[in-house]
């Protein structure tokens with residue numbers, strides 16, 4: 001089981017990472033050999049660079065990487081596997097068997113620092129902490145790896161602080177930044193990073209992963225991979241949660257049955273409500289556990305009175321949790337938008353007579369019906385409306401208002417005007 005096992009459908013990215021990890025290992029071994037011999041760089045001994053000495057330039061490590069790929073393509077998984085390969089002490093970098101590999105994959109390696117924010121924005125404070133971490137020498141590993149999962153969630157001011165550290169990193173530090181696309185970071189950051197781009201994995205590779213890793217039924221896994229358009233997290237959700245298909249079906253069939261603006265408003269409310277409760281379900285257990293851990297750590301009874309001096313810490317936790325809930329709701333709504341997009345794309349390709357295979361094989365009746373009763377222009381307008389709603393949700397608009405506006409535009413009666 002190598003660390004690349006679950007990085008599915010990304011052969012060229014894996015090849016680039018593996019080659020880099022090999023080069024990094026050679027560079028580190030050379031550095032260690034010199035240190036063991038009590039030598040500074042080769043030249044230092046006699047002041048002359050000897051011909052034939054391994055050229056350090058040829059083994060130079062790239063200290064900043066930008067890993068991009070569409071949502072659900074497995075960016076952070078790929079970056080974590082690369083971090084493991086860098087720390088690996090097995091025969092082939094990323095063996096998955098040695099202790100460093102296993103520790104990195106389990107998230108417990110002391111020299112792999114990971115920032116995965118569940119908030120909408122990475123704060124200046126968090127970035128300053130990371131920069132501090134990046135300045136340390138490795139504790140046990142060969143490299144100090146700093147992995148930022150959502151580097152696009154950073155304000156420009158924060159990015160500029162980060163830039164300095166990326167420009168002049170300590171010799172053993174490696175930054176791994178993940179974003180959906182290279183355009184999501186400032187050009188100044190981009191130009192200092194080596195870019196590795198993940199593609200949308202093929203549906204059959206995603207299905208195979210769901211069967212192998214999550215024990216999903218093969219036929220269900222294949223359907224889920226297709227319906228989610230190879231979004232790995234979404235596909236897993238569909239393949240393992242019995243209620244998920246039902247929710248998806250209701251979501252996709254809702255707009256075509258809207259009769260009035262009133263219907264549209266109600267449908268919007270129920271979509272946002274469903275997103276909220278799904279998000280709550282996903283975070284509730286963890287929230288409660290964190291609160292219990294904190295009260296215990298502060299030496300408080302779980303239901304006792306909280307002394308004023310400690311209230312700030314509790315409040316801080318509650319605020320973090322609130323932000324996390326908001327991010328979870330945004331993610332759920334974004335997935336709903338991706339699903340809706342797939343429906344209207346199916347409608348549009350049908351109207352254009354294209355033979356591209358449909359995403360929503362299980363809803364062909366509804367797709368056919370919509371294709372017959374509307375025009376391609378209307379489908380295009382609806383696709384644009386969904387994209388618009390997505391970007392409003394991402395830019396922090398009130399979800400209910402954004403979704404209401406969308407539903408009004410999706411309703412069949414809006415046609416012909």
Ligand SMILES: [Zn+2]
Pocket residue numbers: 087088089090092093094095096097098099100101102
């Ligand atoms: Zn290993």
